[in-house]
Amino acid sequence: MDCRAKVTKQSFELLCQHPQVAIPRKEPGYFAQNFGDGPDSYAELFRGVGTGVLRGDASTTYSTEQFGDVASIRLASRFPGLKCIFIARHPMRRLESSFRQMHHIGHLFGVSAERDITATLFKLPNMIADTRYWNILNRYRRFFPDEQIHLVFLEDLARQPEVEVRRCFHFLEIDPNVPLTDVTRQSNAGESKEYDTAAMRIIRRQRLLRGFWNRLSPSHRTSLARWLGLRRPFRQPIRWNPQTIKALREALAEDSGRLLAYAGRSPEFWQWPEAA
Numbered sequence: 001m002d003c004r005a006k007v008t009k010q011s012f013e014l015l016c017q018h019p020q021v022a023i024p025r026k027e028p029g030y031f032a033q034n035f036g037d038g039p040d041s042y043a044e045l046f047r048g049v050g051t052g053v054l055r056g057d058a059s060t061t062y063s064t065e066q067f068g069d070v071a072s073i074r075l076a077s078r079f080p081g082l083k084c085i086f087i088a089r090h091p092m093r094r095l096e097s098s099f100r101q102m103h104h105i106g107h108l109f110g111v112s113a114e115r116d117i118t119a120t121l122f123k124l125p126n127m128i129a130d131t132r133y134w135n136i137l138n139r140y141r142r143f144f145p146d147e148q149i150h151l152v153f154l155e156d157l158a159r160q161p162e163v164e165v166r167r168c169f170h171f172l173e174i175d176p177n178v179p180l181t182d183v184t185r186q187s188n189a190g191e192s193k194e195y196d197t198a199a200m201r202i203i204r205r206q207r208l209l210r211g212f213w214n215r216l217s218p219s220h221r222t223s224l225a226r227w228l229g230l231r232r233p234f235r236q237p238i239r240w241n242p243q244t245i246k247a248l249r250e251a252l253a254e255d256s257g258r259l260l261a262y263a264g265r266s267p268e269f270w271q272w273p274e275a276a
Contacts, residue, residue, distance in 0.1 A: 011085065011087060011152065011157065011164075011165060011168060012026055012056075012058040014161065014165040014168075014180065014183065015056065015165065015168060015169075017178070017180050017181065018169060018174060018175075018178050019053075019178065020052065020053055020054055020174040020175070021053065021054050021056055021172070021174070022046065022049045022053045022054065022055050022056065023055075023056035023057070023058050024045040024046060025045070026058045026059075027058065027059050027060065027061070028042065028045060028057060028059055029059045029061045029062075030042040030057070030059070031057075031059070031062060031070075031071045031074040031075050031078075032059060032061040032062055032064075032066075032067035032070065032071045033061055033067060035070075035074065054172060054174065059071075062075070063086065063130075063136045063137075064126070064130045064136070065126050065129035065130050065132075065136070066126060068136050068139045068140075069139055072139045072140045072142065072143060073143075075143075076142075076143035076144065080143075081148070082144060082148065083148050083149075083150070083171065083172060084140055084144060084148060084149045084150070085150045085152060085168055085171070086133070086137055086140075086149065086150070086151050086152070087151075087152045087153070087154055087157070088133045088151065088152075088153055088154065088259060089153065089154035089155065090154075090155065090270045090271075091131045091248065091252050091256060091270065092240070092245070092248070092272070092273075093154075094131050095117070095121070095127055095128070095131060095248075096117070096238045098127050098130070099113065099117050099120055099127075099238060100193035100195075100234050100238075101193060102120065102124070102127075103193065103194070103195035103196065103234075104193040104194055104195070107196070107204060111124070112201075112204075115195075116239075117238055117239070117240065117244070118240075118241060118243075118244040121244070121248075128248070128251060128252070131252060132252065132255040133255065133256070133259045134255045134256070134258040134259040134262070135255055137149070137151075137259065137262075150167075150168060150171040151259075151262070151263050152164055152167075152168065153263070153265075153269075155269075161183045161184060162180060162183045165180065165183070192233070193233065193234050194226075194231040194232060194233050194234070195231065195232060195234060196230070196231055197229065197230055197231065197232060199230055200225060200230040200231055203230070240273070245272065245273055249272055256270065
């Protein structure tokens with residue numbers, strides 16, 4: 001049977017250790033933003049994968065406000081037996097991660113995140129829409145029964161990664177007892193993400209400076225930006241103001257509550273700051 005699992009990076013690396021799982025690379029996005037590439041390009045990713053090996057697609061865009069509807073329809077029409085692994089985390093932590101990612105790679109897609117997370121959320125409202133997990137999950141529940149959906153909380157994965165990934169193996173109906181290595185190694189840590197300094201923002205905004213900068217190869221731009229201090233890693237926690245936390249909590253309360261109830265978790269599973 002041909003099944004595919006939809007996962008994010010931490011579980012992606014652990015799942016790939018199983019000999020019965022093949023996830024060629026992360027974020028192919030074929031059933032979302034790259035559907036126009038055609039089925040042959042997608043099939044090429046799995047060339048050489050043997051019979052009886054589960055083929056996985058770890059594209060986070062499939063669970064976004066922008067692509068959730070169309071991706072779920074395309075996946076259901078092509079793979080009715082698909083098994084989905086969704087990973088949720090505290091809404092604030094997810095938005096902080098997205099905020100860092102916007103700063104880290106947003107310039108590659110013409111997206112300029114504000115220095116302040118409140119201003120960024122106002123400028124990019126889909127960041128909050130993408131954090132309405134229950135809304136996104138139900139787009140898949142229209143087509144796939146709950147027996148084909150496995151919900152993982154990142155907090156559990158961080159606390160007991162081996163237990164959680166073996167539960168994923170059990171869900172996928174493959175041997176849950178295969179040996180695993182580096183189960184506690186952190187991936188995609190926030191401190192690995194970088195942001196533009198004021199000088200770098202000027203270079204990107206000014207046409208002449210941007211032209212000179214873009215003549216360099218991507219690798220040279222990266223190394224030069226670090227050497228000159230034009231881009232710096234996130235070292236400090238993201239700063240929230242109490243009003244933003246309060247508004248965010250109110251905006252996501254119903255959605256988060258329904259997701260936690262569906263998973264059999266306490267409404268207090270995700271603790272919010274007292275300032276909220």
